[in-house]
Amino acid sequence: MHESILVYRRYLYLKWALFLALASLVAYLVYDPYDSPGGSTWLGYFYGIVGVVLMLWLAAFGIRKRIYGSGSVKLQDWLSAHVYLGLTLVVVVTLHTGFQLGWNVHTLAYALLCLVVVSGIFGVLVYIRYPSLMTENRRGQSLDGMMSELAEIDRECRDVSGGINDEINSLVLHSSQNTQLGGSILRQLYGKDPHCATSAAYNQVREIARTIGAEQAEAARALVGLLGKKRDLVVRARRHIQYQALMDVWLYIHVPLSFALIAAVVSHVLAVLIYL
Amino acid sequence: MKSRISFIATSAKGGISQRNVDLDTDVIRFGRSTDNEIFLKDPRVPLHLAELRKGPSGTFVEAKGATDLRYKGSVTRSVQVELGETIALGPFDLTFVSPPAEFEVAALIELKRPLGDDLEELRSRSTISIDGVGVSKRRWSVGLSLLILAVFAVVPVAGVLSPELHRVSQEWPVSVDSAWEPGQLSVSHGFFGDDCSHCHLEPFAPISNVTCSSCHELVTSHGDPSHYTDVSDVSCVSCHKEHRGWASPTSLDTGRCINCHENLTFFAKATTLGNVSDFVDGHPAFSDAYPHSTRTAINFDHGKHYDTHFVDQRYVPFAPAGCESCHQVELARTTIPVRSFGETCAACHAEQIMDRDLVLLRLPELEEPVLDSEDLVDVCGPTVDAYEQSRERLEVIESRLDLVLERMKLGDAVAELSNEEFGDQEEEEEEQFESISFDELTSISAFLLDVEVDDVEAYGPSIIDLVASMADEGVEPLHSLIADKTSEELATELISGLNAEAVKRLACAWAANLEYESPGESVSGGWYGDYLELKYRPGGHADPVVRRWLDAVVASSVVEASTKTELIDSLREDLLSKQDGPGACIKCHGITETMHDNGTSTLAIQWQAQGEEIRPHHAFSHDIHLKLARPGASSVLDPELGCANCHELDFDSPYAESFEGYDLRGFSSNFSSINRETCIQCHGFDGVDTSCQLCHRYHAPQTLSTGSAASQ
Structure with missing residues (x-):
């Protein structure tokens, strides 16, 4: 049975993360530096070192997940720990800053860390929510299957519309030639096409079919049925793409910002060491 | 029209x-509808697309539906048929x-632009992933x-390694250094910019400390290294943190002090100070003499003035x-300055100062005249008394000459007469000299001449020489005499x-064994x-000549110049006497003794009201406290408000006894x-500052002043 990464091994990594966060907080409250808290106190240095080690380990997950079946630790362990220790990293690094922020590379590194963690939280949430919605939406069909079915419906529509007047034929043709799934990132995330050719064809053909002559009425009705079916399928396909985009898009923030974070931390450490 | 459409x-x-398809009809129709002669099965073709018909001027193809014809690259509705041409x-x-x-x-008809594969076209149109x-x-x-790096x-490191790049970068809108700056510099260092x-x-x-001292003058260490842990090599930046915005680098946390002072005997075994962990609950009691x-x-006895004089x-x-x-x-800072003598004491004490003359020279009793008559006339010119004496003497001589002439007429008794009547006049006069003064020398004169005040034989020649010289030269002999004991300046x-x-006239009078009568007081x-x-x-008050005399008397240069300590003691006793003479100043101005490293000591009169502050690690701000106590609205004796809140x-108190010696310590204040x-x-309340730095300074003295290098 599938076990969520959040409850994996009875919250083992949540407990680790909570312990680390609480220990850091207690140390921060107990330690009374001569000067205001910050990265330059002994505890601040400790937080900084812990933060860098954690950050590099969390980044290593990107390598580990590509090496299937390697290592003694399961990928689920890595992921569960990645999630919880990633959250703890915010606590450790925030205490490292001593809440001293400014317009510099040091705060840039902190801001990037926050963005990485926030994007990670978003990733966890969509991974919890959308897989089941996707399954429900697909109704056992893959996106490829949906697209094949759409192509088949298009062909049927053209067959039927061949004997009907040019206006309807034109609408059907326009629908089959202009209906598109997905699109730009925003369109994928939106999951809808306000100018959908299929929806437009369906609505207009249905209107025309009401006034069409008796000799074409049967074909028109069949055509309306086909276009309706196609429209529903297009909606499902777009929703599928939307879910998939939502599950993917955070990684386009999480991963690049993680690398940017490492670069900023390198700059931060370099600055601290050079200007001791 | 017989036609073949292939x-x-x-x-x-x-x-x-x-x-x-062979046809024999006037019109050949093309279209998707099955009633066309030429049925074109394609959804893109309208039901009735075009007609081919023969006319009088030729054969034409004409569009019938909404779809136009395309011929030679242009859209048209009707085209005349020409062999080899394509429509x-x-x-x-x-x-x-x-x-x-x-x-x-x-004609040949061919589907040149077939419908594509629906699935492939749909896929090509659709973007289904990010x-x-x-x-x-x-x-x-x-x-x-790469951008961030x-x-x-890269750019900041290049700036560190290349001074030229660093210099150029300072002119950029955003300095390369600013990206690394962990926080804003304090106000005092703000001029460094980025x-x-x-x-x-x-x-x-x-x-390094060298960097700090390139602008800041040498700062003494916290304590005496011979007694306490030497902290002189502690880095400046270990305590003074920068890049904390507007917070001053000199603002330190109490914990830094407590770190040592909580267990001070560990760091300073010889210390007599108590351990400190907190001001309210963990601070030693103040000294009985504080502050x-x-x-x-x-020497202003508050108690006596309030208890006796002011009532x-x-x-x-x-x-x-x-x-x-x-x-x-209104000028209160660490201490509160005292108003001037004129504003405070003068009303009662001004006249007492004016009455106290400094006697530099007094003509003492002499056994012989300062100058003989001829010298006196040479130096000082004839005086009225001398003229009168000469005339009287001339009259005597004339009368005696008459007597001689009369005797000469009578015989040889002239020689006898001469011996009796004329005798040795000078010897007679010498025997008759009686000094106008029966006083002793002043202590100043005695000190200057290095003689005892009452030893006539000792001081006689010196004082005669001095007066004679003064009669001849005026001030100069006196100046030389003083300069010999002190300095020209x-x-x-x-x-x-x-x-x-005036000195000449005075000296001439004394040389003539006369009292000098000043033309006016x-x-x-x-x-x-x-x-x-x-x-x-x-x-x-504050007369410069009297001040200089008193300073000179207590100064070491005078003391060292004389070998006769009794003369110095006498001089001090006379000049610093609170009863007579200029020593009235000393009634109020204390004399302090300063010990030097070589074991010697010097005395100095405290002319300024404010004494030396000898609490190098201590600080107090009267002005802040006065704003709370509202002194302007209260009397010093008001127990509720004003200075009496603390004082x-x-x-x-035996206050006056503190001024009997020269030691500043062992003082009994007028105030508890x-x-x-x-x-x-007040400082026991939450929120009221009790940090060490509020009252104490780390460095002794507490200055971290910028030197000349800073101004450059």
Whole structure:
């Protein structure tokens, strides 16, 4: 049975993360530096070192997940720990800053860390929510299957519309030639096409079919049925793409910002060491 | 019109098939509808697309539906048929060819633009993943990382390694250093701007004390290293943190002090100070003498004045209304300056200063005249007395000459007469000399001449020489005499304002064994001769000549110049006497003794009201406290408000005894000591500052002043 990464091994990594966060907080409250808290106190240095080690380990997950079946630790362990220790990293690094922020590379590194963690939280949430919605939406069909079915419906529509007047034929043709799934990132995330050719064809053909002559009425009705079916399928396909985009898009923030974070931390450490 | 329309089809493998449709009709219709002569099965073709008909001027193809014809690249509705020409009918091309025998028109029709594969076209139109949009995680990752490394690592490091680049970068809108600046500089260092190299001279090395001292003058260590842990090598930046915005680098946390002072005996075994962990609950009691452990500069007995003088009806009009009458609370800082003598003491004490003359020279008793008659006349010219004496003597001589002449007429008794009557006049006069003065020398004269005040034989020749010289030269002999004992410069100051002519007249009078009668008494102060004395009358408070004499008397240069300590003691006793002479100053101005490293000591009169502060690690701000106590609205004796909140008069204090010696310590103040509980009244409340730095300074002295280097 599938076990969520959040409850994996009875919250083992949540407990680790909570312990680390609480220990850091207690140390921060107990330690009374001569000067205001910050990265330059002994505890601040400790937080900084812990933060860098954690950050590099969390980044290593990107390598580990590509090496299937390697290592003694399961990928689920890595992921569960990645999630919880990633959250703890915010606590450790925030205490490292001593809440001293400014317009510099040091705060840039902190801001990037926050963005990485926030994007990670978003990733966890969509991974919890959308897989089941996707399954429900697909109704056992893959996106490829949906697209094949759409192509088949298009062909049927053209067959039927061949004997009907040019206006309807034109609408059907326009629908089959202009209906598109997905699109730009925003369109994928939106999951809808306000100018959908299929929806437009369906609505207009249905209107025309009401006034069409008796000799074409049967074909028109069949055509309306086909276009309706196609429209529903297009909606499902777009929703599928939307879910998939939502599950993917955070990684386009999480991963690049993680690398940017490492670069900023390198700059931060370099600055601290050079200007001791 | 007999026509042949041939359908051309090309298979997937490239094979070509042809199907002919022979027609014999006037009009040949093309379209998707099955009632057309030429049925074009394609959804893109309208039901009725076009017609081919023969007219009088030729054969034409005319569009019938909404779809236009395309001929030679342009859209048209009607085209005249020409052999070899092709007309586009939707996705079909209609090409007219030479008709076979028996046919008038022949054309080939071929589906040139077939419908694509629906699925493939749908896929090509659709972008179903973010990857498909062209966004690449890898490109973003590499690009962002390189950008950040370039801007925030490579460029700043290049600036550190290349001074030229660093200099150029200072002119950029955003300095490369600013990206690394962990926080804003304090106000005092704000003028460095974004140029880190002002302080960070070497990469990978902390700021050295040498860097700090290039602007800040040498700061003494916290304690005496011979007794306490030597902290002189502690790095400045270990305590003084920068880049904390507007917070001053000199603002330190109490914990830094507590770290040592909580267990001070560990760090300073010889210390007599108690351990400190907190001001309210963990601070030693203040000294019994706090804050008045050292004597004040001015001997002003608050208790006696308030208890005795200010209640005396004669002085009540001059009594101060409160502390602020004498203390300049508006200028209060660590201490509160005292108002000037004129504003405070003058009303009662001004005249007492004017009455105290300094006697520089007094003609003592002499056994012989300063000058004989001839010398006196040579030096001083004839005086009225001398003229009278000469005339009397001439008359005697004339009368005796008459007697001689008369005797000569009588016989040889002239020689006898001469011997009896004329004898040795000079011897007679010498025997008759009687000094005008029966006084002794002044202590100043005795000191200057290095003689005892009452030893006539010792001082006689010296004083005669001095007076004779003064009669001849005026001030100069006196100046030389003083300069021999002190210095040229000091001698000039000590007899500043002494008139040479007046000195001559005085000396001539004394040389003639006469008292000098001054033409007028000094009213506004200054040098004047008075019978047998040469005196100085102070012009008022802080008279510079009197101050210089008193300074000289207590100064080491004078003391060292004489070998006769009894003369010095006598001189001091006379000049510093609080009863007579100029020593009135010492009634109020304390004399302090300063010990030097070589074991010697010097004395100095405290002319300024404010004494030396000898609490190098201590600080107190009267002005802040006065704003709370509202001194202007209260009297010093008001127990509720004002200075009396902290300062309570102690009428039983032996205050005056503190001024009997020269030691500043062992002082008994007029005011009760202030104890820690006094401070805790306010500083015990939450939110009221109790940090060590509020009252104490780390460095001794507490200055971290900028030297000349800073101004450069």
